[in-house]
Amino acid sequence: MDISANESSAPVARGSPMEVLRAFLKFGLTSFGGPIAHIGYFRNEFVLRRKWIDEHAYADLVGLCQFLPGPASSQVRFSIGLLRAGYLGALAAWVGFTLPSAMALVLFAYGASTLNGPIGNGLLHGLKLTAVAIVAQAVWGMARNLCPDRERASIAAPAALILLLSTSSIAQIGAIAIGALAGLWLCRSDAPAPSGQVKMPVSRTAGLVALSGFVVLLLGLPALRELTGSSGVALFDAFYRSGALVFGGGHVVLPLLREAFVTPGWLSDNAFLAGYGAAQAVPGPLFSFAAYLGTVVTPSPHGLAGACLGLVGIFLPGMLVLLGVLPFWDSFRTRASAQAMMRGINAAVVGLLGAALYDPVWTSTVHTSADFGVALVGFVLLTAWRAPPWIVVVFSAAAGTAMALLAIV
Numbered sequence: 001m002d003i004s005a006n007e008s009s010a011p012v013a014r015g016s017p018m019e020v021l022r023a024f025l026k027f028g029l030t031s032f033g034g035p036i037a038h039i040g041y042f043r044n045e046f047v048l049r050r051k052w053i054d055e056h057a058y059a060d061l062v063g064l065c066q067f068l069p070g071p072a073s074s075q076v077r078f079s080i081g082l083l084r085a086g087y088l089g090a091l092a093a094w095v096g097f098t099l100p101s102a103m104a105l106v107l108f109a110y111g112a113s114t115l116n117g118p119i120g121n122g123l124l125h126g127l128k129l130t131a132v133a134i135v136a137q138a139v140w141g142m143a144r145n146l147c148p149d150r151e152r153a154s155i156a157a158p159a160a161l162i163l164l165l166s167t168s169s170i171a172q173i174g175a176i177a178i179g180a181l182a183g184l185w186l187c188r189s190d191a192p193a194p195s196g197q198v199k200m201p202v203s204r205t206a207g208l209v210a211l212s213g214f215v216v217l218l219l220g221l222p223a224l225r226e227l228t229g230s231s232g233v234a235l236f237d238a239f240y241r242s243g244a245l246v247f248g249g250g251h252v253v254l255p256l257l258r259e260a261f262v263t264p265g266w267l268s269d270n271a272f273l274a275g276y277g278a279a280q281a282v283p284g285p286l287f288s289f290a291a292y293l294g295t296v297v298t299p300s301p302h303g304l305a306g307a308c309l310g311l312v313g314i315f316l317p318g319m320l321v322l323l324g325v326l327p328f329w330d331s332f333r334t335r336a337s338a339q340a341m342m343r344g345i346n347a348a349v350v351g352l353l354g355a356a357l358y359d360p361v362w363t364s365t366v367h368t369s370a371d372f373g374v375a376l377v378g379f380v381l382l383t384a385w386r387a388p389p390w391i392v393v394v395f396s397a398a399a400g401t402a403m404a405l406l407a408i409v
Contacts, residue, residue: 014084014085015052015084015085015089016085016089017081017085017086017088017089017091017092018092019084019085020080020081020084020085020089020092020093020096021092021093021095021096022096023045023046023050023093023096024077024081024092024093024095024096024097025096025097025099025100026096027041027042027045027077027096027097027283027284028096028097028098028099028100028101028283028284029100029283030283031097031283031284035071035072035073035285035286038073038076038077038285039062039072039073039076042058042073042076042077042080043058046058046080052080052083052084053080053083061076061079061080062076064322064325064326064329065079065322067342068318068321068322068325069243069244069245069246069247069317069318069321070243070244070246070315070317070318070319070321070322071243071246071253071285071286071287071315071318073285074094074097074098074285074287074315074318075318075319075322077093077094077097078090078093078094078319078322079200079322079326080093081093081094082200082201082202083200083201086201087201090319094315094319097284097285098284098285098287098288098311098315100282100283100284101279101282101283101284101285101288101291102284102288102291102307102311103291104282105275105278105279105282105288105289105291105292105295106291106292106295106304106307108275108278108292109275109291109292109295109296109307110295112124112271112274112275112278112296118404118405118407118408119401119404119405121404122400122401122402122403122404122405122407123397123400123401123404124270124274124400125365125371125400125403125404126277126374126396126397126398126399126400126401126403127273127274127276127277127278127393127396127397127400128270128273128274128276128277128364128365128400129277129365129366129371129374129375129378129396129399129400130277130280130281130378130389130392130393130396130397131273131276131277131280131361131365132357132361132362132365132366132375132378132379133375133377133378133379133381133382133392133396134251134277134280134378134382134389134392135251135254135353135356135357135361136357136375136379137379137382137383138251138353139350139353139354139357140383141383142346142349142350142353143156143350143354146343146346146347146349146350147347147350151186151187152186152187152343152344152346152347152350153347154182154186155178155179155182155183155186155187155344155347155348155351156347156348156350156351156354157351158175158178158351159175159176159178159179159347159348159349159350159351159352159355160351160352160354160355161351161355162174162175162178162351162355163175163255163351163352163355163356164355164358164359172245172255172256172259172352173245175348175351175352176245176247176345176348176349176352178348179344179345179346179347179348179349179351180341180342180344180345180348181344182344182347182348183340183341183342183343183344183345183347184337184340184341184344186344187340187343187344187347188336188337188340189339189340189343200326200327202323202326202327203327204327204328206323206327207323207324207325207326207327207328208324209324210320210321210323210324211320211321211324211325212324213320214244214317214320214321214324217240217316217317217320218240218241218244218317221233221236221237221240221241222237222241224237225237231299231300231301232299232300232301232309234299235294235297235299235301235306235309235310235313236309236312236313237313238257238260238261238313239260239290239293239294239309239310239312239313239314240313240314240316240317241256241260242256242257242260242314243287243313243314243315243316243317243318244317244318244321246318247345247346247349251286251353252349252352252353253286253287253289253314254276254353254356254361255352255353255355255356257272257289257290257293258272258356258360261293261297262360265298266297266298266299267293267296267297267298269360269364270364271296272293272360273360273361273364273365275289275292275293275296276289277393277396278292278393279292280389280390280392280393281389281390281393281394282390287311287314287315288311290307290310290311290313290314290315291307291310291311292307293306293310294306294307294308294309294310294311295307295310370403374395374396374399374400374403375396377395377399378392378395378396381395
C-alpha cells in the first residue's frame with residue numbers, strides 16, 4: 001500500500017475543478033443521513049459509477065480519515081477532489097458539498113429570531129428534541145461499533161465522568177489523551193494491517209508545511225487572542241479549536257462547540273440546540289452548523305461574515321492535518337501502537353458524546369413526559385425504522401408546535 005507521493009512522482013490531475021464542483025454540488029443538495037451515509041454515497045458515485053478511485057484505495061482513504069481529527073466524510077470528499085483535480089479540485093469538492101447546507105442554516109439563523117410567541121417557541125423546542133434523538137442514536141451506534149468489549153467500555157466510562165465533572169476544553173483534551181494512553185495498555189490486538197493503494201498529489205514538503213500550519217494555528221491563536229483582545233480572533237480560535245479536537249464524527253463536535261460558545265455567553269443554550277436540531281434537517285456536512293453559530297453569536301463579526309469565519313475556522317484544521325499526514329501515512333498506519341491508541345481515543349470519544357447527551361442535550365430539553373415521548377419516538381424512528389433525519393426533524397417540530405398549541409388551549 002502506498003498513500004504517499006514525493007516531489008517527482010506526484011500524479012497529474014485527470015479532471016477539472018468544475019467537474020468536481022458539479023459532482024459534489026449534487027451531494028450538497030441531496031445527501032441526507034450523516035457522515036456514514038455520505039461515505040456510502042461517495043462510494044456509489046466515485047468508486048462504482050465514475051471510477052475516479054478503486055475500491056481498495058477508497059477503503060484505505062476512509063480508514064485514514066476516520067483515524068484523523070476532523071470531519072471524516074468531509075475529509076474523504078476533500079481527498080477525492082484532490083485526487084481528481086489537484087488542490088483546486090479539493091477546494092471545489094469542499095465548496096460544492098458545504099455551500100447548500102451552510103446557506104440553509106444562515107437563512108434559518110435569520111428566521112429564528114422572528115419565531116417569537118408560543119407557537120414559535122414550540123417549534124424551536126421541537127428542534128431541540130430532535131437533537132436529543134439524533135445524539136442518542138449517535139451514542140448508541142458508536143458505542144456498539146467502538147466499544148464492543150469491556151476494555152474499551154472501561155475507557156469510555158471514565159471519559160464521560162471527566163466531562164460531566166468539568167466541561168472545559170482542557171478536560172476534553174485530557175479525556176482524549178487518557179483514552180490514547182489507556183488504548184496503548186488495553187487495546188492492543190492482532191488485527192490485520194490495513195491494505196490498499198492510492199497516491200495523492202501531496203509532496204512531503206507540502207505535508208510538513210500543512211502540519212506546521214495546523215500546530216501554529218492551534219497554539220498561536222489563543223496567544224494572539226490574549227494579546228489583541230480581538231473578538232474576531234477569539235471567534236476564529238473557538239471554531240478552529242473545536243474542529244481540531246474532533247475524533248469520531250460530526251456529532252462529537254457538540255460538546256466542544258457548546259463549551260466554546262455557550263459557556264462564555266456568546267449565545268444561549270436554547271439557541272444553540274435549536275440550531276443543532278435545524279442542522280439535522282439539511283443535507284451535507286454537520287459541520288455546516290458553524291455557519292449558523294457564526295451568524296447568531298453576539299460578538300463581532302456575526303451575520304454573513306461570522307458564518308464565513310465559522311466555516312473556514314471549523315473545517316480548516318481537519319484539512320490541514322489531512323494534507324500533512326497523507327505523505328507519511330503509509331509508514332505510520334501499520335504500527336500496532338498507532339492502532340491501539342486510536343481504539344482508545346475512539347472509546348473515549350464515545351464517553352464524551354454520552355456525557356454531552358446528558359448535559360446539555362437532555363437536561364436543557366427534556367422537562368416533561370411529553371418531551372420524553374417525542375424524543376423516544378424520534379429515537380425509534382432513527383434506529384428501528386431507519387428513517388432519514390429530516391423525517392425526525394419534521395415530526396419533532398410538528399410535535400413541539402402541537403404541544404405549544406395545546407398549552408394555549
